[in-house]
């Protein structure tokens with residue numbers, strides 16, 4: 743039986759390349775999308791399926807999307823405005839990059855625990871790292887630092903056979919990263935594909951960039 747994966751924000755950027763890579767690895771992949779028409783088109787293009795999944799409000803996954811062996815919490819938002827202004831969209835940042843990953847882990851973990859196998863990848867950022875100075879505009883670094891904390895806590899509770907890690911993709915040429923970034927979306931996706939398909943003796947509760955462990 744093919745293993746199943748759910749990749750949020752899988753319609754473009756790094757998420758699309760992680761989804762494409764997991765299809766190539768032989769997984770049955772579902773991309774979480776906000777726009778179903780566009781999502782179905784992208785899904786067909788990469789050999790995946792699409793599921794409606796807007797993470798700015800409470801997530802209600804259909805049962806088939808809960809029964810996955812691999813969850814990639816990739817969707818993200820970045821607002822440039824100062825933290826203590828409404829335009830920083832603090833709530834939306836925290837909803838998409840912390841609350842939704844929490845709810846998705848909670849929804850998918852029971853199946854992984856029954857299967858005795860799970861891989862969860864939280865796409866974070868160096869801007870969420872205290873060791874790297876906690877950077878980024880507005881609420882971005884705060885949400886990513888909290889996602890890192892969730893990674894450690896969830897890895898501690900997940901149980902046998904389930905590996906939960908965070909990663910920084912590097913600076914990647916996407917709508918978020920901009921055209922001057924040094925990495926292609928494929929290069930940004932590589933660590934995510936690796937963590938989503940880790941061998942049974944692979945790490946859990948760690949933070950990676952370019953397949954190397956980095957400090958929180």
Ligand SMILES: NC(=O)c1ccc[n+]([C@@H]2O[C@H](COP(=O)([O-])OP(=O)(O)OC[C@H]3O[C@@H](n4cnc5c(N)ncnc54)[C@H](OP(=O)(O)O)[C@@H]3O)[C@@H](O)[C@H]2O)c1
Nearest residue numbers: 751755756776796797798817818867913914916917918919
């Ligand atoms: N690019 C970089 O240099 C860089 C660096 C460090 C970390 N990251 C992280 O890498 C991840 C992917 O970023 P990217 O560069 O690929 O960004 P991107 O091209 O801007 O894509 C962001 C994705 O998130 C989805 N998304 C945003 N809000 C959502 C919501 N409310 N519900 C569901 N999906 C939502 C978007 O869907 P729509 O198409 O519907 O908007 C899109 O698929 C993010 O977590 C980001 O923080 C990126």
